[in-house]
Amino acid sequence: MLPNDSLTRRELLRRSTLVLTGTLLSADTILAGQAPASAGAANPALIEDLVAASRILAREGIVDAFGHVSVRHDRDRNRYLLSRSLAPALVTPEDIIEYDLDSNPVNANGRALFSERFIHGEIYKARPDVNAVVHAHAPSIVSFSVSTIPLRPIYHMSAFIGEGLPMFDIRQAAGMTDMLVSNGDRGRALAQKLTTKTAVLMRGHGVAVVGPSLPFAVGRSIYLELNARIQGQAMGLGGGVTYLDPEEARKVIESGENRSYERAWELWKRQVSGQR
Numbered sequence: 001m002l003p004n005d006s007l008t009r010r011e012l013l014r015r016s017t018l019v020l021t022g023t024l025l026s027a028d029t030i031l032a033g034q035a036p037a038s039a040g041a042a043n044p045a046l047i048e049d050l051v052a053a054s055r056i057l058a059r060e061g062i063v064d065a066f067g068h069v070s071v072r073h074d075r076d077r078n079r080y081l082l083s084r085s086l087a088p089a090l091v092t093p094e095d096i097i098e099y100d101l102d103s104n105p106v107n108a109n110g111r112a113l114f115s116e117r118f119i120h121g122e123i124y125k126a127r128p129d130v131n132a133v134v135h136a137h138a139p140s141i142v143s144f145s146v147s148t149i150p151l152r153p154i155y156h157m158s159a160f161i162g163e164g165l166p167m168f169d170i171r172q173a174a175g176m177t178d179m180l181v182s183n184g185d186r187g188r189a190l191a192q193k194l195t196t197k198t199a200v201l202m203r204g205h206g207v208a209v210v211g212p213s214l215p216f217a218v219g220r221s222i223y224l225e226l227n228a229r230i231q232g233q234a235m236g237l238g239g240g241v242t243y244l245d246p247e248e249a250r251k252v253i254e255s256g257e258n259r260s261y262e263r264a265w266e267l268w269k270r271q272v273s274g275q276r
């Protein structure tokens with residue numbers, strides 16, 4: 001017996017909807033209606049600082065066309081703010097998207113999302129003390145991510161390295177991959193490696209740097225890259241290298257890490273103001 005024509009059409013429609021749903025969900029977007037509820041508008045000053053952070057990191061060469069910075073939402077600790085997929089130097093307040101901690105967007109409105117946003121969401125879940133996260137492929141840090149030579153604090157500005165930083169090798173966490181932290185499982189594995197530290201190196205990829213605020217996360221990113229560059233140069237001189245003793249590093253931090261980056265933040269913000 002031939003199938004009823006109208007049933008066949010309905011079945012075809014159902015099947016094409018399923019295919020479409022699968023395509024949309026796998027393509028870094030989420031269907032309208034499934035978006036989590038918004039925590040409400042974030043403080044405009046926080047959005048301005050996030051935009052400035054993005055532009056500062058680009059100006060300092062920590063990020064280029066790739067890399068990103070996020071901040072925890074000031075009205076809900078289970079939400080964070082991150083720009084749409086865009087070169088950091090081009091970010092404006094209109095590009096900022098709100099996410100839940102599973103990295104589902106609240107208000108994407110069809111905009112492209114960073115595939116590695118899970119770095120941010122999973123770190124905010126694991127680290128209640130963290131309110132800002134930077135992910136970068138800063139070149140001198142990448143050198144140390146593939147070397148057996150550990151990155152160590154070379155001067156007082158990078159005392160936050162302490163006794164060293166953990167290394168995340170995505171191959172150990174997820175086997176052979178495209179190297180990207182592009183799902184919750186990989187993000188969780190990265191956050192577990194970070195433990196209580198200020199940053200985690202990512203083998204053959206880059207780094208995730210955290211802080212209690214944007215100035216700390218941005219400042220640490222800048223001085224971590226500088227430390228890597230200086231350490232490489234010092235080692236290249238050929239003699240021995242004297243690093244900060246762990247006790248010296250601890251005393252620097254106890255006396256106020258780089259004066260909470262307040263002076264630097266004022267300068268860096270000024271340098272990127274008027275760029276838009």
Ligand SMILES: [Zn+2]
Pocket residue numbers: 067116135136137205206
């Ligand atoms: Zn990356």
